[in-house]
Structures are given as C-alpha cells and as structure tokens.
Amino acid sequence: MAAEASKRGPDGGANDLLNVSCVQHFSTGDGPGIRTTVFLKGCNLHCPWCHNPENISPLPQTLVYPQADKRVSYGRRRSVDDVAAEVLEDLEFYGLNDGTPAAQRGGLTLSGGEPLLQSAVAAVLVRTLEARGVPAVIDTAGCVRWQYFEPFLGHVQAFYFDYKTGDEQRCRELLGGDLSLIRDNLTRLLAAGEPVRVRIPLIPGVNTDIAAIEQICAQLTAAGAGSVDLLPFHRLGSGKYAALGIDYAYKNTPPPGADVIDAARKKYEQYFDCRVE
Numbered sequence: 001m002a003a004e005a006s007k008r009g010p011d012g013g014a015n016d017l018l019n020v021s022c023v024q025h026f027s028t029g030d031g032p033g034i035r036t037t038v039f040l041k042g043c044n045l046h047c048p049w050c051h052n053p054e055n056i057s058p059l060p061q062t063l064v065y066p067q068a069d070k071r072v073s074y075g076r077r078r079s080v081d082d083v084a085a086e087v088l089e090d091l092e093f094y095g096l097n098d099g100t101p102a103a104q105r106g107g108l109t110l111s112g113g114e115p116l117l118q119s120a121v122a123a124v125l126v127r128t129l130e131a132r133g134v135p136a137v138i139d140t141a142g143c144v145r146w147q148y149f150e151p152f153l154g155h156v157q158a159f160y161f162d163y164k165t166g167d168e169q170r171c172r173e174l175l176g177g178d179l180s181l182i183r184d185n186l187t188r189l190l191a192a193g194e195p196v197r198v199r200i201p202l203i204p205g206v207n208t209d210i211a212a213i214e215q216i217c218a219q220l221t222a223a224g225a226g227s228v229d230l231l232p233f234h235r236l237g238s239g240k241y242a243a244l245g246i247d248y249a250y251k252n253t254p255p256p257g258a259d260v261i262d263a264a265r266k267k268y269e270q271y272f273d274c275r276v277e
C-alpha cells in the first residue's frame, strides 16, 4: 500500500479538491499558538496504534455511537477556497499582528492521515493562507516521494515529522512503510534548512526499549536532527475503533509508565534537545 502510494504523483490522483476528514478549531497541541487543524483523509501507513483510524481510508466513513445515539461522518471533497475561508474565520486568534514572534504564531496545521498524499492541492491551500500571513505546520509520517514535499519548501512554519521506528523490517511489516524513504526525506529536509520537529510516539513493545531508542538516535543523528518531541502512547482513540466497528489491536496496551517515559527522555537528551508532550 505504501509502496503503491509512493509511486503516484503528488496528488495521488490529480484534482483541485481536498479530501477533508474534518476541521478542528482552536487546537493547542498541533503546533505553536492557537491553530485550525485540517485533517485530510487517507494514509499510506497502517500503524496499529493509530489515534485517528477514521483518517486512514480515503473513503467517506461514518462513526456510529449507539449509546449516545450519535453518528459522525468524515470525508468530504472541499475546494481550497472553502477550506481557506474556514481557516480564516479564526484569523484574530493566530497572533499575527500582536508582536508574537513568527515561530510562535498560530495558524493552519495540516494533519491526517497523511496530508502529503494530497500534496499539490494542499500546497495551494498553504500558499493561499501564506498570502494572508497565516503560517502552516505540516504533520507528516514522511513515507512519500520527495516530490510530495517540494511544493512546501520555504513555505511552512514547520514540518512535524513522525519517526516511529528505526527498524526497517518493523517499519515494513507493522506500518507498511519504507524506512529508507522516510529517512531520506528527513535528511533532505534538514539539509535544505527546513524547520523540522521530529516527533516520536512512545509505543510500548515497539520503540521504548533502550536498544530501539539507541537505533533511532543513531539514525536521527546521521540525518542531522537536533531536537525531538516524545509523544507517549495513549488510548484516547479507542472509542473511534468501536464506532467504526473494527478491532483495536492496542485496546489492552497500557500507556507507558512514568519510569519508561523518563528513561526514554534521558536517553534522547544525550543526543538532542528533547521535549515530552
């Protein structure tokens, strides 16, 4: 699946509409300041712990919550102008004209799914908002062809670049991803001087033991990374799996304990500026 997607062009099927899963206003965890997070639908990975399973398939889906007598639909084709207008509704909250330093201003975050699978149209959205002074963060797992990144170079506040494992086989078998492609993209972004925050989900049984952390540290050092954000696994997305009618492989996996998080932080701090979110 990942290999198929990475062979396609930057649109994944050119059209001038965005495949939007949902829009979240007043986000504070998806980048600096107050943000409007646009979740694009469709991902070429299938991380079994994913917190946003409704964004993996590119097809429209409805989550059903029978106990609350509630149904929520995700996935709608929307024009760039339509999405840009919704992002601009919150213009006054982004801190664009009140002396807030550029790196700390709010704005648009493009997340998913994998937003770069819709690279060409998403870049039009980013540049449309950039022309209004609204900066963009791109939240990516990085497993796409380099040409998917190119329209954004020099035009984003930051790439939030997930790095989930340093193990090629685990990346391929567990996530459906190509680690050498991910690593190459990260190296190229950093070499190009792009603003990158490397984000590492701390997943029990996958990347929390010291050997796995050392492996990731060696690869990130070689790529030229200077800082990492650690995101401890949580199960807040488990209700979505039930609402989608699919099994959640991590439903019985406890979040990492404080001792595990602390040990990981100490190890990463030997190499990088490290922040636990």
Ligand code: SF4
Pocket (backbone or CB within 6 Å): 043, 044, 045, 046, 047, 049, 050, 051, 052, 053, 055, 056, 112, 113, 114, 141
């Ligand atoms: S890359 Fe992100 S959105 Fe895609 S499956 Fe993994 S966690 Fe979910």
